[in-house]
Amino acid sequence: MSKRRVLVLMLLLLSNVALADSFVGQASVIDGDTLEIHGTRIRLWGVDAPESTQLCRGEDSLQYRCGAKAANDLDAYIARRPVNCVPLSLDRYGRTVATCSVAGRDLGEWLVRNGLALDWPQYSKGRYHEAQREAERAGQGLWKGSYVEPWLYRACIRASGNPSACSDDANAHP
Numbered sequence: 479m480s481k482r483r484v485l486v487l488m489l490l491l492l493s494n495v496a497l498a499d500s501f502v503g504q505a506s507v508i509d510g511d512t513l514e515i516h517g518t519r520i521r522l523w524g525v526d527a528p529e530s531t532q533l534c535r536g537e538d539s540l541q542y543r544c545g546a547k548a549a550n551d552l553d554a555y556i557a558r559r560p561v562n563c564v565p566l567s568l569d570r571y572g573r574t575v576a577t578c579s580v581a582g583r584d585l586g587e588w589l590v591r592n593g594l595a596l597d598w599p600q601y602s603k604g605r606y607h608e609a610q611r612e613a614e615r616a617g618q619g620l621w622k623g624s625y626v627e628p629w630l631y632r633a634c635i636r637a638s639g640n641p642s643a644c645s646d647d648a649n650a651h652p
Contacts, residue, residue, distance in 0.1 A: 501576070505561040510548025510595055511586075512573070513561065519573040520563050524602030525586040526628040527552075527595035529635075533645035534625040537617075541645070544625060548594040555588060556580055593619020596627060 501520065505513040510527025513520045527548040528534060534544035563578040578585045589595035590606040593613040597606035614621045626634070626645060634644035 499565070501563040501565070501574070502560055504558060505556055505578075507549050507553040507556065510545055510552060510589065513563070513578060515561060515563060520565075520578065521569050521573045521575045522586045522589070522595075523566055523575050523577050524598055524605050525589055525595040526598040527589060528620070528625065528628050529631055531635075531641040532626070532628065532631050533642065534620060535623040535646070537622040539623065544620060545628075547619075548589065551592065551594055552585070552589060556585075561585070591618070593617075593621045596620070598629070 501515045501518060503515045505515050505520075508514055508519065509530050511522045511525055513522070528545035530543075530545040530549065532543070532545040533541040536542050559580050561578050561580055563574070563576040565574045565576045567575045569575050586595070586602075587606055587609050590597050591609040591613055593616075597604065597610040599607070613619060624646075631644050635641065638644065
């Protein structure tokens with residue numbers, strides 16, 4: 479077992495008490511699927527938003543910074559209102575993974591329904607599938623043009639390191 483994996487497992491064991499508690503407070507948006515509340519990084523459970531360096535194409539076929547758009551739109555939606563996050567686990571980077579809401583509205587569902595993030599079935603088990611279908615049918619956000627799934631974009635970056643090339647490829651969704 480790698481040292482990193484052992485460290486994450488130790489953090490999980492040590493944080494079980496902390497995971498039982500919710501985080502409530504003003505959130506800073508780090509990116510389209512990551513917040514920070516009271517100095518704790520929180521990864522939104524079950525969704526994957528484009529990375530900050532990721533480019534997508536709009537309905538006009540021009541590239542735009544879809545990761546930055548997701549983060550900016552999420553920040554505008556939260557609008558300095560209190561965010562309530564219920565921790566579920568820690569990810570391999572030591573971030574708290576949680577479902578978060580504002581005024582009772584699930585932020586993951588809001589992101590997916592507005593086409594700013596994708597349902598990540600590997601983790602969500604389809605919880606946001608219907609919201610994604612509705613966003614696709616309505617041509618919301620990412621569904622207006624073409625994009626590469628964020629998990630494929632990250633894999634491409636790890637392999638070649640070129641954000642522009644990884645944003646546009648044969649696997650892009652029309």
